[in-house]
Amino acid sequence: MIFNNAAIMQTLNVNLNAVAPVALMTVLAIVLMVIDFFLKRENKFSLGIVTLIGLVLILPVAATTVDPAPAFGGMVIADAYAAFFNVVFIIAAIFAVVISNDYLRKISSERGEYYYIIIFATIGMMVMASANDLVNLYVGLELMSLSFYILVAMRRSATGAEGALKYFILGAFSSGILLYGITFTYGFAGTTNLTEIARMGVNLSSANHYLLIAIIMLVAGFAFKIAAFPFHLWSPDAYEGAPTPVTALLSVGSKAAAFAFFLRFFGGAFHEFHAHWAGLLWILSAATMLVGATVAIQQKNIVRMLAYSSIAHAGIILIGVVVMNGFASAGVMFYMFVYAFMNMGAFTVVALMARNDGTGKSISDYKGLAGRRPVLAFVMALFLLSLAGIPPTGGFTAKFFILASAIEARYYWLAAIGVISTVISLFFYAKVIFYMYMKEPDALDDMAPVTQAPSTLAYNIIIFITAVSTMVLGLCPTPVMDMAIAAVSHL
């Protein structure tokens, strides 16, 4: 041996602590694969239970593993910031897994691989959140994306295939653009390590065109993942085609992962060039907010409506990225945290309402829901009001922090556009609430979705947790916000 192993360990800084959550998740996925092998088809639901137990056990590990020093030669950084997002990912994954059990049985596509692909997607997100190197980021991104391509196609229906194919082709293309952006970054900086880039940032000429090209390409790649205008066209189809629990995870998890890296990237390595990218993101944010909210109004399918609503939300969250100071970043993190609960809650109700044949997702199916299922209608109204940003819900508080950060940094116009988009989005959120409370069901559709929606224990638990969290985050946001601010301070 020429190399001294200890010395290599020293320079690479192999710190298994830093990757403990990811490692445990990988172990979980492998265990699931093995168990799946021995299970009969009718017993696949037990995989869901194992997945759930595993995720719940890993959650505290992921929340506490904090080691701000970069590990593995600067590839990975397991700081409080990564831990915060890991918690968001795992919570979202837990919700998705719990409602999947019943949902998969309903659409009769119970398959073992479903569960460990969800775990792989989550691992990809976690790698992205703790990536300190563009290459590592790309690995995480691809792991997440490939898992989602499969998950979206899981239903094996025409809409599922259409959505998955659109998502796959466009996603592969955007990955290529992102990768091209990474090579440009390497070209001008000579490194892909974020810490190194941040260090040399001051020395670079501010008029470096390669840098600008790199920024544009990286932004395009990420804008695809958060479904920002004009890179949003895949999302309604993919959302509609995927099994609803996957849609929920896709809308929360992949968005949070992209924003996690967005903040680390633009808040750390590229913060020197704020003037260069802020304008670009400003336009992206404003356009995304307005387009998402406006197009959502015309939707007749509730999943598509929620897809466009999630586009509008991405625009609002982008305000925080444009502002990019400590307060704004913490606001983005808080927003993602709240969004995980309220959006998951809304999608859980949608999953509950869906019928065996995949219908029951039209907004008119919600007519008169309050008369038959008052509690279900009430929580759905709560989630929609929270998504619309009406106090005293968590959605309001989150939006409030983002708008406040924009006002503080004097982005008045962006804040005003955010308000206008919020007003527009009230139309379609309120429409569903009005349908539930103020309309009678159509004669043809009478009773069908409502009576065929058995509230199993799993749905009830998830709905209860998400509803209570949405309210609590609105009334006392302090603990989570403090955590977010503390996490951001180390970026």
Added chain:
Amino acid sequence: MHEIAATFPILSTLIFLPAVGALLIIFFARPERRELIRWSALGFSLLEFVFSLYLPLTYDTANPGLQWVERGVWIKRFGINYILGVDGITLLLVLLTTLVTIVCVLASWNDIKVKFKWFMAMLLFTETCSLGVFMSMDLFLFYIFWEAVLLPMVFIIGIWGGGRKLYSAIKFFIFTFVGSLFMLLGVLVLYFYHGAATGVYTFDSTILFQNPVIPAVQFWIFIAFFLGFAVKVPLFPLHTWLPDAHTEAPTAGSIVLAAVLLKLGTYGFLRFSLPLLPNASMRFAPLLMVISIIAIIYGALVTIAQKDMKKVVAYSSVSHMGFVMLGIFALNIDGFRGGLLQMINHGVSTGALFLLVGMIYERTHTRNIGDYKGLMKTMPVFGAFFLITVLSSMGLPSTNGFVGELFILIGAFQAYPLYAVFAVVGVLLGAVYLLWLFQRVFMGDFFYNGKHVLEDLCFREIITGAALLILIFWIGLCPKVFIKSMDASLNEVVRLVDVNSKKALAAAQPPVVAAVEPQAPASRVGR
């Protein structure tokens, strides 16, 4: 005993008691037990009213500041607090709210047929949120209640309304939501400018009152606040949601909308816009007075043309709320007195008119003026109630409307005599549409275009109406009690506007320029 009285959170109790009642009704009353639901709703609103009587009994009229103050830290990092307080501006509004809720519960006794318990719960939630708006002295808390009050009202219109209820509910929701969101932006700008100037980042209005921001910033914040408040008032030309909402809402919804919710807007101007943004208020005052006069005259003219009784009352609200705005933006003590008193008066008189129109509608299901004639013959008690209310609404001496309008006109005359002259035209037009309405419906030979039997008022209806009629005469005959309760706090507003406008000007000018005699006040005196 005194210790307990000093520490007992009376205001929090007042705010949350109706909500507790609403929750109890929702969770424990079965939908088919109408008797239980209506009596417990009445019980809670009566209990609430009795509790609120504690305020006037222990109120110190000499103290201009907040009383029974409760303070708690909510979100420390951003200076968000839980601050409640009642002073001379809000005392009467709180009492009006608690009284009107009883009237609303009684008015929907038989009126509401479906989802009865939810309706009563919504009424009580509305009470909680409106009391919260009146008592919150922290701008964040204020905003929370301000938005929250929308929801039960939207449901009341949308679920129990008639005709185009969905359209009206959505219109109401969107209009007010747009306004409030811009108000939120204004609050944030104020928060950050105040924080940057003083180093204290807080939403506590009692601290914000001390250090006004510079006039250039006030200008924009005022516009933002204006959008939020003026939609609620509603001030011409932002009033178009009002006729729809009022017409389609059930009787109790119309009453609470007119008596309480419209007051939130004018209250916001008086409480926050004036002391926080004095320079901008002075700058905008002439414009706002002109808009108010347009609202008064335009509202009155449109009212004359209505064929639906409820629309008459609804459009007359636009005119009457114009008077309130005229008084407030006269920016002198008489205008404030009149504006605040007229807020109460409008709540009582217009609330009573909606109540009475609701009573006849409950019997016949038509509000068309042409369907009735000479009702005085068959329903004398109802006619008498209606006549008194109409006279009070048009401001006949010895009724409440006269006192309020008089103060407003005095205030407006001191500010701009010409404006007062135009406003008097509005008073005349008010007499036209109100008396004409009364003449068409109640005078002449009896005629009713329908089959229903027209019975006179029952005991419950007499009690409900009498509660408001007593106030009409009480305020009309001895206004001194009411004026006295508000004077100290209104004088404080006058002082704050004066002091703060000078402070803001001084802060805006560099020290060297400050040595030069300021020109602006002199020119104001000159006119």
